[in-house]
Amino acid sequence: xxxxxxxxxxxxxxxxxxxxxxxxxxxxxxxxxxxxxxxxxxxxxxxxxxxxxxxxxxxxxxxxxxxxxxxxxxxxxxxxxxxxxxxxxxxxxxxxxxxxxxxxxxxxxxxxxxxxxxxxxxxxxxxxxxxxxxxxxxxxxxxxxxxxxxxxxxxxxxxxxxxxxxxxxxxxxxxxxxxxxxxxxxxxxxxxxxxxxxxxxxxxxxxxxxxxxxxxxxx
Amino acid sequence: xxxxxxxxxxxxxxxxxxxxxxxxxxxxxxxxxxxxxxxxxxxxxxxxxxxxxxxxxxxxxxxxxxxxxxxxxxxxxxxxxxxxxxxxxxxxxxxxxxxxxxxxxxxxxxxxxxxxxxxxxxxxxxxxxxxxxxxxxxxxxxxxxxxxxxxxxxxxxxxxxxxxxxxxxxxxxxxxxxxxxxxxxxxxxxxxxxxxxxxxxxxxxxxxxxxxxxxxxxxxxxxxxxxxxxxxxxxxxxxxxxxxxxxxxxxxxxxx
Numbered sequence: 075x076x077x078x079x080x081x082x083x084x085x086x087x088x089x090x091x092x093x094x095x096x097x098x099x100x101x102x103x104x105x106x107x108x109x110x111x112x113x114x115x116x117x118x119x120x121x122x123x124x125x126x127x128x129x130x131x132x133x134x135x136x137x138x139x140x141x142x143x144x145x146x147x148x149x150x151x152x153x154x155x156x157x158x159x160x161x162x163x164x165x166x167x168x169x170x171x172x173x174x175x176x177x178x179x180x181x182x183x184x185x186x187x188x189x190x191x192x193x194x195x196x197x198x199x200x201x202x203x204x205x206x207x208x209x210x211x212x213x214x215x216x217x218x219x220x221x222x223x224x225x226x227x228x229x230x231x232x233x234x235x236x237x238x239x240x241x242x243x244x245x246x247x248x249x250x251x252x253x254x255x256x257x258x259x260x261x262x263x264x265x266x267x268x269x270x271x272x273x274x275x276x277x278x279x280x281x282x283x284x285x286x287x288x289x290x291x292x293x
Numbered sequence: 294x295x296x297x298x299x300x301x302x303x304x305x306x307x308x309x310x311x312x313x314x315x316x317x318x319x320x321x322x323x324x325x326x327x328x329x330x331x332x333x334x335x336x337x338x339x340x341x342x343x344x345x346x347x348x349x350x351x352x353x354x355x356x357x358x359x360x361x362x363x364x365x366x367x368x369x370x371x372x373x374x375x376x377x378x379x380x381x382x383x384x385x386x387x388x389x390x391x392x393x394x395x396x397x398x399x400x401x402x403x404x405x406x407x408x409x410x411x412x413x414x415x416x417x418x419x420x421x422x423x424x425x426x427x428x429x430x431x432x433x434x435x436x437x438x439x440x441x442x443x444x445x446x447x448x449x450x451x452x453x454x455x456x457x458x459x460x461x462x463x464x465x466x467x468x469x470x471x472x473x474x475x476x477x478x479x480x481x482x483x484x485x486x487x488x489x490x491x492x493x494x495x496x497x498x499x500x501x502x503x504x505x506x507x508x509x510x511x512x513x514x515x516x517x518x519x520x521x522x523x524x525x526x527x528x529x530x531x532x533x534x535x536x537x538x539x540x541x542x543x544x545x546x547x548x549x
Binding site for chain 1: 397
């Protein structure tokens with residue numbers, strides 16, 4: 075078998091651009107899905123049946139659909155239903171944000187729910203408002219439980235962004251596949267792609283491990 | 294004993310409960326409970342687990358809302374809206390069975406949390422007040438510690454200081470020593486006794502019969518969501534009028 079690793083170097087520009095898009099997609103998705111998750115979690119925890127029902131429906135829908143299906147749906151169906159045309163990048167971003175918001179919402183809800191009711195009651199018994207009790211007593215404690223889970227979601231998301239390549243978003247996976255298709259260098263390109271994802275993902279995974287150790291078991 | 298002979302009986306009661314009723318689904322937690330708490334009085338609520346003592350305490354500061362009857366504080370029924378109820382809660386301190394200290398805050402920050410957040414006190418004033426209270430409960434040297442590094446008895450004393458920092462008119466104690474190791478119960482009871490001697494109005498849900506006998510001015514015996522007997526400790530412990538009071542105390546090994 076003759077291998078030509080030179081092909082990887084020749085297409086370094088496309089790979090670097092793809093890697094950039096992958097990082098950008100991860101960052102933007104989280105930038106949307108963190109406030110999105112907070113909003114959904116607060117809706118879910120609210121006393122309004124309508125808000126909590128809407129949130130539950132959203133979360134259960136997008137948490138239980140395969141992400142690749144959501145990506146296709148956002149690409150083919152959403153424009154028809156909404157009448158709006160988005161770029162492939164924006165479409166991919168929307169699909170990822172819907173999925174990750176649903177996950178983050180559960181993370182936030184579980185984090186908040188894991189703080190004993192007695193903590194809120196202690197705050198209320200001092201005369202604090204429900205809002206003050208949440209902000210000063212519940213959220214700071216929930217945060218240290220939420221952070222490690224959020225970090226794990228981040229690492230999954232970083233890898234899952236590759237799914238948007240199916241709608242021709244020029245991320246690392248898409249660009250690498252394009253080079254492969256043009257050069258027929260399957261083994262080299264898939265290996266290079268794996269190496270790049272791993273090199274970028276490994277430090278993130280280590281960071282998550284560190285967060286788990288730091289915040290995982292406290293109190 | 295005539296009502297006028299009861300401590301604080303010459304002034305208007307701080308708390309009045311009239312026909313209080315509380316349901317949890319089908320379960321009747323409180324049924325037609327009527328009693329009062331006078332100013333400066335220590336009232337101990339005793340009775341078997343699940344008899345409604347803690348529920349009545351939680352209905353006092355509306356952590357639990359009643360389903361019928363009336364709770365009056367300082368002559369006024371508890372307001373139904375949370376906004377006004379908050380003002381009332383600021384005048385009642387509460388101490389919980391599981392302490393419920395804020396684990397992410399230091400001991401000092403736990404004690405200043407009420408004055409800073411609720412009373413908007415200046416930080417140096419809040420700190421001075423907190424230090425004085427920590428000194429009072431014998432924990433001045435633990436101000437910088439975190440709750441996790443304290444013993445149960447120390448944590449509960451901090452919790453008492455935290456409640457006192459709001460300068461409440463009434464203190465509510467919900468089984469304050471039930472979660473403690475036997476060797477640290479005494480230090481908490483001593484703080485409570487000191488508080489009682491200073492004239493603090495206190496409602497104490499407790500299984501510590503010796504404390505109730507020695508410190509309470511009035512004892513209320515609960516069974517199955519209702520009051521079966523109430524009176525001064527001398528009556529309850531030495532000459533109960535109701536057989537079931539005698540049975541309950543007998544089960545605890547109380548022999549007078």
